[in-house]
Amino acid sequence: MSSFRAQKMAKKKQEILRSAAAVLIEKGYQGTTMEEIAAKLLMTKGSMYYYFKNKDDLLHQCHLMIMELCLEGIETVFNSDCTPIEKLRNAIKEHILLATSEKSMFMALAKPNHNFSDEQLKEVLELRKIYSQYFDRIINEGIEKQVFENVDVKMARLIILGALNWIQEWYDQDGPQSAEEISDAYARYLLKMIIKEK
Amino acid sequence: MSSFRAQKMAKKKQEILRSAAAVLIEKGYQGTTMEEIAAKLLMTKGSMYYYFKNKDDLLHQCHLMIMELCLEGIETVFNSDCTPIEKLRNAIKEHILLATSEKSMFMALAKPNHNFSDEQLKEVLELRKIYSQYFDRIINEGIEKQVFENVDVKMARLIILGALNWIQEWYDQDGPQSAEEISDAYARYLLKMIIKEK
Amino acid sequence: MSSFRAQKMAKKKQEILRSAAAVLIEKGYQGTTMEEIAAKLLMTKGSMYYYFKNKDDLLHQCHLMIMELCLEGIETVFNSDCTPIEKLRNAIKEHILLATSEKSMFMALAKPNHNFSDEQLKEVLELRKIYSQYFDRIINEGIEKQVFENVDVKMARLIILGALNWIQEWYDQDGPQSAEEISDAYARYLLKMIIKEK
Amino acid sequence: MSSFRAQKMAKKKQEILRSAAAVLIEKGYQGTTMEEIAAKLLMTKGSMYYYFKNKDDLLHQCHLMIMELCLEGIETVFNSDCTPIEKLRNAIKEHILLATSEKSMFMALAKPNHNFSDEQLKEVLELRKIYSQYFDRIINEGIEKQVFENVDVKMARLIILGALNWIQEWYDQDGPQSAEEISDAYARYLLKMIIKEK
DNA sequence: GATGAATGAGCGTTCATTCAT
DNA sequence: TATGAATGAACGCTCATTCAT
Structure with missing residues (x-):
């Protein structure tokens, strides 16, 4: 079947995406060259165009994967x-x-690239919105169950996600705090922000 | 006096820096072209070199100004x-x-550019550190006066600054929330995060 | 084998070097543009960077080839x-x-460019020195065999090479004297300068 | 009289030319910037255009002065x-x-610049021809008086001038040989080339 | 499928030149 | 006269993209 070929291609795509994501996160869109991505996979940059239409396409699919x-x-x-508290903490x-x-990718790519077509942009933003809404739903649940303060959901979510997304700007794998410790502290403090005081 | 000329030059530099900051924030370092900065001021890119040694110099001074x-x-x-509470809110x-x-610039320039010389980088990071330390000192004051919880100061500060710096990613001058409303909500929620409950 | 590709690349490099040498000799280092070199070969300047790291590299290799x-x-x-006489004449x-x-290149490139790295400069000057020394050795041979006057070898060599290198400044392929005639005359007169009179 | 102004201007021109010649000889036409020439005279580059139409004009007049x-x-x-021998030696x-x-200028500017207008080129070449002819005339005198060999005058002159012009390529004010020593050696050897042997 | 080679558009930078003051 | 300021053309170089093989 051709599905074999398709599968193989998909696998290669994944491989490229993973490699690309790593470089993209480190250097940013404009700072990353096709050559660099290719080199990490022992390919030539020309070959990438067999798998992706162009650099924007590659970046776009990166976003989608992440x-x-x-x-x-x-x-x-x-x-x-x-409980909502547990959910938010988790x-x-x-x-x-x-x-x-x-694998450290993620929302790292803060701003979906300016070169994106409307179509691409919409797609990424849609996913992002869905992601955000999960937070909103968790917060709403907490409010309804009266374990969270009656906060402005959107504001609370923006504060939380903002705090989280900033981590990549300063996180250092070899730094004094482990990811575990960081996530503990963040969860504790951010929860305190919205948990209803007895 | 020659100070007149000097003053005029300084003013022009400021003007350029402001224009550069705007583009820089919108497009990032690599995405910003000298031409675009110049065009916004109805100048030609060649003229910028009368005021700044090169792109890195211009962008570095941008950071400093901000x-x-x-x-x-x-x-x-x-x-x-x-009081510490008032200070943090403010x-x-x-x-x-x-x-x-x-004038919208700011710490937007999350990562001082990779092209920066060690000297330039150090300078910017130093200022950034000073800025951060003011927050640390305010938080510490609050802890000492027992109005703030006994939090991990660094973590609390990182959460707060992260939340604040994310605003630029989504803030829209014509959006539903005014900057005033946003800053009210942010101050309220972030303060709740560290204020000691009676 | 990949040696086929390598060979083809080497050939192209040679081709480019020859073109570059021609322009270089005519216009000097600063007057030579990558575009002009490329244009002579019906290439675009961007292509040159596939073969050479930069202009200095290209020009340096030019020197080496020559x-x-x-x-x-x-x-x-x-x-x-x-005999020494024959050798010097030849x-x-x-x-x-x-x-x-x-193919007219040669020591035309009187002063190895100022932009050259120390490494590059050293390399070219070394080759140049070796070339000069051959003349010195021939002259010394003649002196030892008492067919040449007891001249200051360095001075004699400088006079000879100076006279020779000047030719490019005025030689015209379509001029009244053929290269053959010129070389005859030069050899005769320069030899007379150092040959011992009976 | 306006001749006072004219004189003052002429003097300034001379000053500029001298400074320009020094830089031009050291760095070549393309390597020399108007700014550099001006800076040496504590002027601004804009001012040079009061005295010279453009860079080519400046270079041209440099040639003329030299x-x-x-x-x-x-x-x-x-x-x-x-005697012809003495004359040639001198x-x-x-x-x-x-x-x-x-003051080291001179024919240093080997090739009258490519940008020169026909008019300018002709003028320089004319002077250069006159200079050459003096050598020819001296040589001819020597031949007529039978103190020089019956050489091809043009060839002999080209050899001599070539040898002389090469000196600038290697002469080092702080080198082992003084200009005096060099000129002694050159005169001796070059004369030997054409003097009739008894 | 993959690549060597080429292309062309664009960017940072330099610099001769101009011109109002 | 002299200069501060601006301009624009050109250059070196990079890089996404293409395509024959």
Whole structure:
């Protein structure tokens, strides 16, 4: 079947995406060259165009892959039968672990590239929105169950995600704090922000 | 006096820096071209080299100018005789106002560029550190006076600054929330995170 | 084998070097543009960077190629079993033929460029020194065999090479004198300068 | 009278030319910037355009000034009542002294620039021809008086001038040989080349 | 499928030149 | 006269993209 070929191609694509994501996160879109991505995979830059239409396409699919990973994580958290407090704590921890893991990609690519077509942009933003909404839903759950303060959900979520996304700017794998410690502290403080005081 | 000329040149430099900061924030270092900076001022890119040695110099001074503005703001806040709670609230508000003002520059330039010389990098990071330390000192004051929880100061500060710096990623001058409203909400929630409950 | 590709690349490099040498000799280092070199070969300047790291690299290799050609010629002359007189005559003629041949490059590049790295400069000067020394050795041989006057070898050599290198400044392929005639005259007069009179 | 103004201007021109010649000889036409020339005279580059139409004009007048100096020297030598041998010796020495003097300009500017207008080129070449002809005339005198061999005058002159002009390529004010020693050696050897043997 | 080679558009930078003051 | 300021053309170089093989 051709599905064999297709599978092989998909695998290669994944490989490229992973490599590309790493470089892209480190150097930014403009600072990353096709050659650099290719070199890391022992390919030539010409070959990349067999798998991706162009650099923007590559970046776009990078975003999609990363967002998919994130969504997977948060869905699991959301669908668990924990309390809202537990869910928010887990969502925060999951986010941080993803953002600091060696695969370390993530929302790192803060601004979906300016070169993106409307189509591409819409797609990424949609996923991002879905991701955000999971947080909103968790927060809403907490408010309804009266364990969270009656906060402005959007504001609270923006503060939380902002705090989380900033981690990549300063996180150092060899720094004094482990990802585990960081995620503990972040979860604790951010929860305190919205948990209802007895 | 020649100081007249010098003054005029300084003014032009400021003008260029402001224009550069705007582009820089929107497009990032690599995405910013000398031509675009110049075009916004109805100049030609060649002219920029009369005022700045090169792109890195221009961008470096951009960082310095922005950080200076920030430092001015926080110093005033810190040296006022408010309570730690008031100080933190004001620091947060000031930061947001700067980040959303039309002059809109700021720490936007998350990662001082890779091309920077060690000298330049050190200079910017130093200023950034000073800025951060003001927050640390405010938080410490609050802990000492027992109005803040006994938090990990560094973590708390990172959460706060992360939340604040993310605003630029989504803030829209014509959006539903005014900068005023945003800064109110942010201050309230972030303060709740560290204020000691009675 | 990959040696096929390598060979093809080497050939192209040679081609480019020859073109570059021609322009270089005519216009000097600063006057030579990558575009002009490329245009002569119906290439675009961007392509040159596939073969050479940068302009300095290209020009440096130009020097090396030219010097190699010169050294080949003089080595053959020196290692022949002619008398010193014959050797000097042949060395002069060989030099002129090279300098006036259509491949016309040569020591034309009087001053190895200022932009050259120390490494590059050293390399070129070393080759140049070797070339000069062949002349010195021929002259010394003549002195020892008492067919040449007891001249200051360095001075004599400088006079000879100076006279030879000047030819490119005025030689015109379509001028009244053929390269052959010129080299005859030069050899005769320059020899008379140092040959011992009976 | 306006001749006062004119005189002052002429003086300034001379000053600029001298400074320009020094830089031009050291760095070549393309390597020399108007700014550099101006800076040496504590002027701004814009001011140079009051005295010279453009860079080519400046270079052109440089050539003229230099050639004038050379012509002065050789005329004096030629019109003296020395023997042809003495005259040639003196011409050679004079040439070398000029070429190595601290004012060190001279035919250094080997190739009248490519940008020169036909008019400018013609003018320089004309002066250069006159200079050459003085050598020819001296040589001819020597032949007629039977103190020189019956050489091809043009060839002999080209050899001599070539040898002389090469000196600038290697002469080092702080080198082992003084200009005096060099000119002695050059005169001796070059004369031997054409003097009739008894 | 993969690559060597070429292309062309664009960028940072330099610099001769101009011109109002 | 002299200069501060601006301009624009040109150059070296990079890099995404293409395409024949």
